[in-house]
Amino acid sequence: MSLHHEHPLLRIEDLTISYHRIPAIHHLDLALEAGHCVGLFGPNGAGKSTLLKTIAGLLTPETGQIFIGGGKVSGTASRIAYLPQRETIDWDFPVTVEGLVEMGRYQHVGLLGKFSPTDCTAVGDALELFRLTPLADRQIKALSGGQQQRAFLARAWAQEADIYLLDEPFAGLDRTSSNALAEALQTLKQRGKLLLVSHHAIDEAEALFDSAILLNGELVSSGPLPEALAPRHLECAYGTAIYSGEHHRMKERAHQI
Amino acid sequence: MIHSSFINSFLEPFGYAFMQRALLSCAMIGFTNGFLGTFIVLRRQALLADALSHSLLPGMAVAAMLVGLSPGGLLLGGLIAALLVALGGALIARNSRLKDETAVASLYIIAFALGIVLIRFSRVKVDLTHFLFGNILGVSNGDLWIAYAAAFLTLTTLVIFQRPLLLTLFDAAVARASGVRVSWLETGLLVLTVLGLVASLQAVGVLLSLGLLILPAATAYLLTDSFSRMLWGGAVLGLLGSVSGLFLSFFANIPSGPCIIMILAIFLGAAYLFSPRYGIVARLLHLRHFHEESLERWEGHQGHDHEMLHPDKSFQSGDHQEGS
Numbered sequence: 001m002s003l004h005h006e007h008p009l010l011r012i013e014d015l016t017i018s019y020h021r022i023p024a025i026h027h028l029d030l031a032l033e034a035g036h037c038v039g040l041f042g043p044n045g046a047g048k049s050t051l052l053k054t055i056a057g058l059l060t061p062e063t064g065q066i067f068i069g070g071g072k073v074s075g076t077a078s079r080i081a082y083l084p085q086r087e088t089i090d091w092d093f094p095v096t097v098e099g100l101v102e103m104g105r106y107q108h109v110g111l112l113g114k115f116s117p118t119d120c121t122a123v124g125d126a127l128e129l130f131r132l133t134p135l136a137d138r139q140i141k142a143l144s145g146g147q148q149q150r151a152f153l154a155r156a157w158a159q160e161a162d163i164y165l166l167d168e169p170f171a172g173l174d175r176t177s178s179n180a181l182a183e184a185l186q187t188l189k190q191r192g193k194l195l196l197v198s199h200h201a202i203d204e205a206e207a208l209f210d211s212a213i214l215l216n217g218e219l220v221s222s223g224p225l226p227e228a229l230a231p232r233h234l235e236c237a238y239g240t241a242i243y244s245g246e247h248h249r250m251k252e253r254a255h256q257i
Numbered sequence: 258m259i260h261s262s263f264i265n266s267f268l269e270p271f272g273y274a275f276m277q278r279a280l281l282s283c284a285m286i287g288f289t290n291g292f293l294g295t296f297i298v299l300r301r302q303a304l305l306a307d308a309l310s311h312s313l314l315p316g317m318a319v320a321a322m323l324v325g326l327s328p329g330g331l332l333l334g335g336l337i338a339a340l341l342v343a344l345g346g347a348l349i350a351r352n353s354r355l356k357d358e359t360a361v362a363s364l365y366i367i368a369f370a371l372g373i374v375l376i377r378f379s380r381v382k383v384d385l386t387h388f389l390f391g392n393i394l395g396v397s398n399g400d401l402w403i404a405y406a407a408a409f410l411t412l413t414t415l416v417i418f419q420r421p422l423l424l425t426l427f428d429a430a431v432a433r434a435s436g437v438r439v440s441w442l443e444t445g446l447l448v449l450t451v452l453g454l455v456a457s458l459q460a461v462g463v464l465l466s467l468g469l470l471i472l473p474a475a476t477a478y479l480l481t482d483s484f485s486r487m488l489w490g491g492a493v494l495g496l497l498g499s500v501s502g503l504f505l506s507f508f509a510n511i512p513s514g515p516c517i518i519m520i521l522a523i524f525l526g527a528a529y530l531f532s533p534r535y536g537i538v539a540r541l542l543h544l545r546h547f548h549e550e551s552l553e554r555w556e557g558h559q560g561h562d563h564e565m566l567h568p569d570k571s572f573q574s575g576d577h578q579e580g581s
Contacts, residue, residue: 058430080434084428084431088428089428093426103424109420111421139482159435
């Protein structure tokens with residue numbers, strides 16, 4: 001962890017990503033340190049998913065570079081864990097929670113290598129950390145939404161990832177599951193991981209994240225909260241003043257009167 | 258006495274060399290294709306494999322015109338045609354907007370039409386009836402070697418690459434991001450599928466070859482939540498179905514292909530109805546079970562409104578009940 005003073009854990013330089021030559025993100029520069037839970041905000045089409053997918057290595061950037069801990073992104077794939085949106089996963093797949101977490105170890109054990117005691121401990125620890133031990137034998141569809149998200153976080157933990165990329169993980173979760181997921185994210189943050197989480201509800205930002213990135217095809221603002229989501233930045237990102245925390249509270253007050 | 262004569266008549270088929278070859282060939286192909294089937298079922302490519310199985314026929318027709326009706330030449334012709342369709346389809350899908358099932362379906366139907374046209378101009382009379390429905394009792398030693406080679410190549414490849422294949426099947430995008438060579442694995446699977454189809458031609462024929470690939474794996478899918486159990490379970494079901502289908506064919510004097518497929522169909526039907534977790538019967542019983550449980554909970558909670566308002570508490574207690 002001491003390295004991160006010289007090199008931020010994740011550094012992005014001059015990143016442009018295009019679909020069929022039409023840029024979705026322009027010339028983005030960013031530096032993020034370990035031990036933070038960063039919310040990624042912006043209107044639809046702002047490039048939130050695109051940015052996450054590019055950091056994960058799913059899309060090839062048109063210009064620019066991504067550095068992990070000072071090194072180039074290639075060869076560091078196991079340090080990044082990308083949690084896909086829920087609808088891209090086949091929940092009927094014949095795999096249990098334990099089997100899913102074991103997948104996180106495949107890069108460490110290789111093609112035919114046996115699971116060593118270290119690997120088994122890593123799987124057990126991951127299940128324990130995300131309170132999934134009693135559910136280890138469940139098929140992944142037989143879990144609640146929040147438990148499913150935690151199972152994927154446990155897989156990333158077993159993989160020994162340092163950077164967690166989550167694409168709208170709170171979408172479709174009820175309040176209980178959301179709270180449990182938020183708690184799991186805090187646990188990861190406290191253990192020195194970097195979390196980059198796209199999210200749509202700006203009024204929940206301060207409850208979930210310690211800093212934020214505001215995107216709208218390009219970087220609008222980034223940094224600690226609440227500064228990064230100050231009204232002038234929001235206005236810039238969303239075009240007009242939108243439903244934010246402050247407005248929300250004022251509205252509520254108006255209702256009470 | 259009745260007992261021993263029953264056993265004797267049961268063992269009768271083993272006395273013939275052609276039957277021994279047929280049994281060995283059936284067992285190997287049934288096992289291998291049952292194993293391979295898991296990958297096809299989980300990739301949802303059953304119909305793509307169907308298209309490939311049909312593309313064998315024009316290849317065999319062209320081979321018959323060029324080199325005559327020797328089994329080796331026919332199988333090679335089928336193999337080449339199906340590989341051209343499979344790999345050509347993958348190439349088109351990668352380089353254009355067309356998705357792979359559209360590309361493969363287009364190519365195979367073009368190959369089929371081309372085959373019919375070529376046969377019209379052929380001087381040799383081409384009769385491929387054997388290959389439409391299979392002729393397992395005609396298995397020669399050469400065919401047996403083809404089955405050995407196909408089984409060995411398919412099983413070793415799939416076992417060695419089981420882990421990256423599992424990652425690819427589960428989530429190809431994430432697998433690619435974590436350094437798995439997804440497109441290589443997908444192409445490899447296509448090639449093995451074609452090989453499996455060709456190897457099963459003698460046993461069940463072009464029209465039914467898909468059955469050995471799909472039915473055992475589909476049955477295993479309904480019975481287990483473990484990937485490796487689905488793999489090996491599909492293989493064992495494929496072996497059992499092929500061998501018992503062959504016996505049925507011998508005693509009832511029905512062609513082997515339909516017999517094998519009917520036995521595999523009985524397995525699938527039984528799993529569909531009676532699978533302990535995913536069967537129709539279990540689901541109907543569970544519905545009642547859940548209904549009774551919720552009724553109990555409702556009666557138990559009446560007058561305890563504050564607990565109803567805290568879904569997390571009741572949720573967690575429900576968790577433990579189901580988990581135990």
